[in-house]
Amino acid sequence: MVRGQQRLRVKPATVFVYIVLILGIVPMLFPFVWMVLTSLKPFQEVFSLNLLPSNPTLANYGQLFSRTLFPRWFLNSTIVAAITVASVLFFDSLVGYTLAKLPFPGKNVIFVLILSTMFVPTEMLVLPWYQMSAQYGWLDTYWGILFPGIMTAFGVFLMRQAFATLPDELLDAGRIDGLSEFGIFLRIALPLVKPSLAALAILTFIGNWNAYLWPLIATETRQMYTLPVGISLFSGEVGAQWNLITAGSAVAVIPMMIVFIIFQRQILEGVVRSGLK
Amino acid sequence: MKLKLSTRKAIWAYVFLALPLLFYLGIRIFPTLQAFQMSLYDWHVQADQRSFVGLANYTRMLSDQRLLQAFRNMLWYGLLGVPAQLILGLTVGLMLHSIKKFRGFFRAVFFAPYVAPAVAVSWVWSLLLSPHLGIVNQVLWYLGIDPQPFMTSPSQALPTVTFVVVWQFLGFHVLLFLAGLESIPRDYYEAAQIDGANRWQTFKNITLPLLNPTIVVSLVMATAAPSTGMLQLFTHVMNLKFDDPGGPLGSTLTVVLYTYQRAFQAYDMGYASAIVVVLFVILLIISLIQIRLTSREVEY
Numbered sequence: 001m002v003r004g005q006q007r008l009r010v011k012p013a014t015v016f017v018y019i020v021l022i023l024g025i026v027p028m029l030f031p032f033v034w035m036v037l038t039s040l041k042p043f044q045e046v047f048s049l050n051l052l053p054s055n056p057t058l059a060n061y062g063q064l065f066s067r068t069l070f071p072r073w074f075l076n077s078t079i080v081a082a083i084t085v086a087s088v089l090f091f092d093s094l095v096g097y098t099l100a101k102l103p104f105p106g107k108n109v110i111f112v113l114i115l116s117t118m119f120v121p122t123e124m125l126v127l128p129w130y131q132m133s134a135q136y137g138w139l140d141t142y143w144g145i146l147f148p149g150i151m152t153a154f155g156v157f158l159m160r161q162a163f164a165t166l167p168d169e170l171l172d173a174g175r176i177d178g179l180s181e182f183g184i185f186l187r188i189a190l191p192l193v194k195p196s197l198a199a200l201a202i203l204t205f206i207g208n209w210n211a212y213l214w215p216l217i218a219t220e221t222r223q224m225y226t227l228p229v230g231i232s233l234f235s236g237e238v239g240a241q242w243n244l245i246t247a248g249s250a251v252a253v254i255p256m257m258i259v260f261i262i263f264q265r266q267i268l269e270g271v272v273r274s275g276l277k
Numbered sequence: 278m279k280l281k282l283s284t285r286k287a288i289w290a291y292v293f294l295a296l297p298l299l300f301y302l303g304i305r306i307f308p309t310l311q312a313f314q315m316s317l318y319d320w321h322v323q324a325d326q327r328s329f330v331g332l333a334n335y336t337r338m339l340s341d342q343r344l345l346q347a348f349r350n351m352l353w354y355g356l357l358g359v360p361a362q363l364i365l366g367l368t369v370g371l372m373l374h375s376i377k378k379f380r381g382f383f384r385a386v387f388f389a390p391y392v393a394p395a396v397a398v399s400w401v402w403s404l405l406l407s408p409h410l411g412i413v414n415q416v417l418w419y420l421g422i423d424p425q426p427f428m429t430s431p432s433q434a435l436p437t438v439t440f441v442v443v444w445q446f447l448g449f450h451v452l453l454f455l456a457g458l459e460s461i462p463r464d465y466y467e468a469a470q471i472d473g474a475n476r477w478q479t480f481k482n483i484t485l486p487l488l489n490p491t492i493v494v495s496l497v498m499a500t501a502a503p504s505t506g507m508l509q510l511f512t513h514v515m516n517l518k519f520d521d522p523g524g525p526l527g528s529t530l531t532v533v534l535y536t537y538q539r540a541f542q543a544y545d546m547g548y549a550s551a552i553v554v555v556l557f558v559i560l561l562i563i564s565l566i567q568i569r570l571t572s573r574e575v576e577y
Contacts, residue, residue: 017372021383024369027444028386032393034412035401047410095297104287110294117305121560122503123511123533124553127315127540128308151300175282181289207504210394212512213533217541228396228512235400236519242404249397256392261385268384268456 032253039247046242060247069222070248073230080146080215080226081208087150088204089197095151096159097185101171111160118153122213130217140220148214149207155200162196163189198266202259209256227252316554320546327547334551344552346527347535350435351508354531355500358439358507362499363492365443366450371484373451374458384455388448395445395504399516402441403428428518431528438529442513446505450495457491458484486573493571500567501560508560509533532556 038046039060041053048054064070098104099111129148130139138144166189174184190197215226225233231252235245260267280288316334318327338344373383390398405411406427414424427437461484469479498505504512511533515522523530523538532552540549 014376017375021369021372021376024383025386028389031398031401031405032389034405035397038404049415091297091300094293098290098293102286102290102293103283104290107290110298113306114297114301117301117309119561119564120305120309121501121509121553121557123509123536124312124550124557125305125308127546127550127553128311129304130540131311131315131546132308148304151297153301153305181286182293185293206392210392210396210504212394212396212515213537217537228394231394231400232396232516232519235516245400245404249394249401252397253393256394257389260388260392264381264385264388268452268459 032257035246035253036250038242039250041243043241043243060243061251064244064247064251068234068244069225069230070234070251072223073225073227074251076142076145076224077209077227079142081205083142084146084149084208085201085204088152088155089201091151092155092200093159093163093190093193093197094185095156096161097163097189099156100160100163101166101168101189102181114153114156118157122148126214126217129214133218139218140224142224144218145215145224145226146208149204149211152204155204158196158200159193162193166192195266195269198263199269202263202267205259206256209252312550312557313554315547316551318547320544320548320550322544330547334548335555337548338552338555343527343530344532344535347523347530347532350528350530351532353435354439354442354507354510357436358443359496359499361439361443362446362450362507363495365447366495367454367488367492369447369451370454370458373455384451387451390445391448391452393445395512396516398445399441399513400519402444403517403519406437428529429525431526434518434525434529438510438513438517439507441517442507442510445513446499449505450499453491453495453498454488457488461487489571489573493568496567496571497564501564506560508556508563511537 034051037051037053040056040058041048042055042057042059045053045055095114099107125148133139133144138147170188170192171184174188179187210228211226212228212232215229216232219225219229222230222233231245231248234248317329317331319330319333321327369387373380373387376383405413408414408424408426408429411427413427417424426433428434465483465487466479469483474482500506501508503509510531514529514531514534515537518524518529523534533556536549536552536556539545539552
């Protein structure tokens, strides 16, 4: 009984915090709710004052997938994001591991060199990248869209921090067992930094799925557009067909929401571990 | 011949780094230098047709009214958006940190816009904020407030863009602050409680100083980071007003959008390079000043 009474005594400050947070839900989530509801309305009904569709229909999605290049853009985005994430996970952790655990001359110079690239804005690089891509025939190819992102300085930094916490004795044990240096990295070190790998994977996926400036420049034919480029130019073309625009946006947004809801704990942990607090 | 362990490790290190170094030199560092070089040339599709023009691309900026407007807009984006992101991010972060129930749920609520593609978000907001048919004006009408022009008015368009950007990236800053708050050892708070410190004193003397590294990161990210920075806006500006990017009357034009237009619509690559070089230098100086002014060593 006593415990129960104590639990009932809620501080007014806490109540206030919950009220503010609950009020915050409306502006944060309403655009998504509206987007999904509108995408379920037939075209004539889009401007009606009723939030809920009177006859919910998936026709907009049907039209999106059968009459536009939307499925292709979805596929392109998936391919680009998947290859980039795999490459980033492998190379960033390899470089992070090398910088954290292997002694060699010139280590600090290389670390600073890699980190310094974080400070160069993308816009400054897209012009030379465009020239380079035009010269080598990379424009309008998957490689052309994804080559700038196959390694990231941020990921190197994150993984270096993660590997630095591993005790050296563990790696030495691997050496005694006769593992090669690459084997030690792959079999011993890598499995121990899974939370950081998860965080890096998710952040890289989000970044690539949403990337706009470079894919807009690197693609020429509609078949090669990524989802954001497709939505942007497609919306510009179809003008006021809000039912299609909202359906397209929903298809782009929902996978990200699912990924995030599943992995949000790892994202937070990754940020804590990176020391990027 | 058996190599010493340290020599063997060093050899492996270079093997591991070979490909990545090639990437960073070829795809990051060389293009950076190339941008500087391009800014000194009058660009042409054919390499042998490009002529060296010295600093002409730089002096041309001084009389380019549209560019100067973009820089003025950049200042406003920064002055409105950066404090908004920081203050809201810290406030929501503190609130989420203080509650015990539904923390994961609320974290997801505030982070949701961040994971959504900026293009999709901008289109949805441009429809919500449409002056005649948008739901925001309908709500205002119910509340007895006159409908607002939002993106169609030169005076309201820039704050409207800022609002959408802050709305989208707030969750990112909340996450940074949450991570910062979680890394403050509980002992400090217990000690403060024993000393009889009240909430405000605890916040001012413990939370705020220990959050300093987070505040610096959040400030620099909100100002100058490639996708989240207020001074590097592109995607939102382009998609919130697709029929006239940067409009109305250039009131939302950003430096990055202008560079894009010069480079890929006018094929004026040399001039565009000069603009991004100047932007890069400005961002670097601002970031360094911010880090210098806000970083404090805390000893406890």
